[in-house]
Amino acid sequence: MIPLVLGPDVIERLIPHRRPLAMVDGIVAYAHKPSPILHAHRHISANEPVFDGHFPGLHLWPGVYTIEGLGQTMNLVFAIEGIVREYEARGSSLESVLDDLRNLESGYRLAPGYKAARAKAFLEALALGPPGARGGMSAAVDVKLLRPVFAGQRIDYEVVVTHAIDSLARAEVVALVDAKVVAKGVMKSTLGMSMPEAPP
Numbered sequence: 563m564i565p566l567v568l569g570p571d572v573i574e575r576l577i578p579h580r581r582p583l584a585m586v587d588g589i590v591a592y593a594h595k596p597s598p599i600l601h602a603h604r605h606i607s608a609n610e611p612v613f614d615g616h617f618p619g620l621h622l623w624p625g626v627y628t629i630e631g632l633g634q635t636m637n638l639v640f641a642i643e644g645i646v647r648e649y650e651a652r653g654s655s656l657e658s659v660l661d662d663l664r665n666l667e668s669g670y671r672l673a674p675g676y677k678a679a680r681a682k683a684f685l686e687a688l689a690l691g692p693p694g695a696r697g698g699m700s701a702a703v704d705v706k707l708l709r710p711v712f713a714g715q716r717i718d719y720e721v722v723v724t725h726a727i728d729s730l731a732r733a734e735v736v737a738l739v740d741a742k743v744v745a746k747g748v749m750k751s752t753l754g755m756s757m758p759e760a761p762p
Contacts, residue, residue: 579634603716
C-alpha cells in the first residue's frame, strides 16, 4: 500500500457526490498492483441531518449509508485507476499521478510547496479525460451489516478490486469501526457515468 492522504476537497474533484450524501471524507492509502485497493474513511458527526429522523434520541447511523460509503470508495478507486491509465497512455507514471493528487491536496491545505500551475494543468486534464473513466454505478450489492455504527465514530473503508472486464468490475468491500468489521461483502459495478464539470 502507498500512503495517499487526500481530503474532501480533492475527493469532490474525483467523484460527483456532495453533502449531505458524500459518504467518504478522506483517503488514506492506495495500491495499483497487483489489484487496485483503496483505504478511505468517514467521520460520523452527531450533527448529520439524517439523525433528525433516523432513530430520534439514538444517533444510529443508517446501514444503507455505510453501504453507500463503500460504493463511493469503489468509485474513488476507479477514478484513480482511470487517471493512472490516462497518464500511462501519455507515457507518464503512477508516481506522477500520486504527486499531482498530493499537490492538489497541498493547495486545499494551504501548505508550502503547492504548485498552482501544476494543479491547474491536472484539473484541466481531469475535465478533458474520457467520459466514464472516473465514475460508475452499482450493478449488484451483496453486503452484510454486522454491527451498528453510532455518531462520534469513524468508519474505515477498504475496497479491493478482484476482477475487471471491459466496463464491469467486482470488488470485495469491508467497513470497520475501531478495527472491528461492521459491514462486509461484494459489490459489482458498471463504469460509464460522466463526471460533472469542475467549478471555476
